[in-house]
Amino acid sequence: MVGYQLLDDGTPISIGLFVVSALIFFIGTGYIALDTAFDWTGQFQPSHSGENRNIALYVLYQLFPLVCLVVFFVMETILVIRILGEVRPMFYLCGAGLLFAIGQIFNYVISTHLCQATNGKINGALFETLFTLLSVIVIWIFWSSITEDDWPMPIGAGGYNR
Numbered sequence: 001m002v003g004y005q006l007l008d009d010g011t012p013i014s015i016g017l018f019v020v021s022a023l024i025f026f027i028g029t030g031y032i033a034l035d036t037a038f039d040w041t042g043q044f045q046p047s048h049s050g051e052n053r054n055i056a057l058y059v060l061y062q063l064f065p066l067v068c069l070v071v072f073f074v075m076e077t078i079l080v081i082r083i084l085g086e087v088r089p090m091f092y093l094c095g096a097g098l099l100f101a102i103g104q105i106f107n108y109v110i111s112t113h114l115c116q117a118t119n120g121k122i123n124g125a126l127f128e129t130l131f132t133l134l135s136v137i138v139i140w141i142f143w144s145s146i147t148e149d150d151w152p153m154p155i156g157a158g159g160y161n162r
Contacts, residue, residue, distance in 0.1 A: 029060045073097060092142035096135045103131030
């Protein structure tokens with residue numbers, strides 16, 4: 001949303017909204033996870049006692065972040081193509097999406113095969129973390145390519161403005 005300049009980035013209200021929404025999500029998810037683990041209210045049944053599924057945790061840990069990523073990708077695509085009228089940053093955005101998808105494939109598909117082949121010493125989480133990190137780095141490169149740099153640039157042959 002900051003890219004659309006609905007709120008200026010770095011202002012107290014933009015940071016406050018970010019912190020408040022993060023706290024709400026953290027507290028809500030933490031409560032459901034703890035209630036599931038310790039069965040305080042009986043509302044969220046632990047997965048070890050039944051069909052091995054908990055819909056609330058699945059939605060909060062898997063579906064909600066995925067929906068947020070898709071919304072981010074769509075909003076940034078609209079921002080870059082329609083508002084900025086550029087194509088090159090889309091290569092970075094698509095590359096970040098591809099790296100993230102590769103990480104998820106390692107985590108959910110290849111992980112069991114790695115775990116069995118190494119007798120439980122390595123699983124896909126190692127590679128999922130690596131590809132997610134690379135995805136975040138490419139998102140930073142994407143962001144840097146669509147914003148104006150405010151970094152002081154060196155002037156002259158010596159490299160620094162003295």
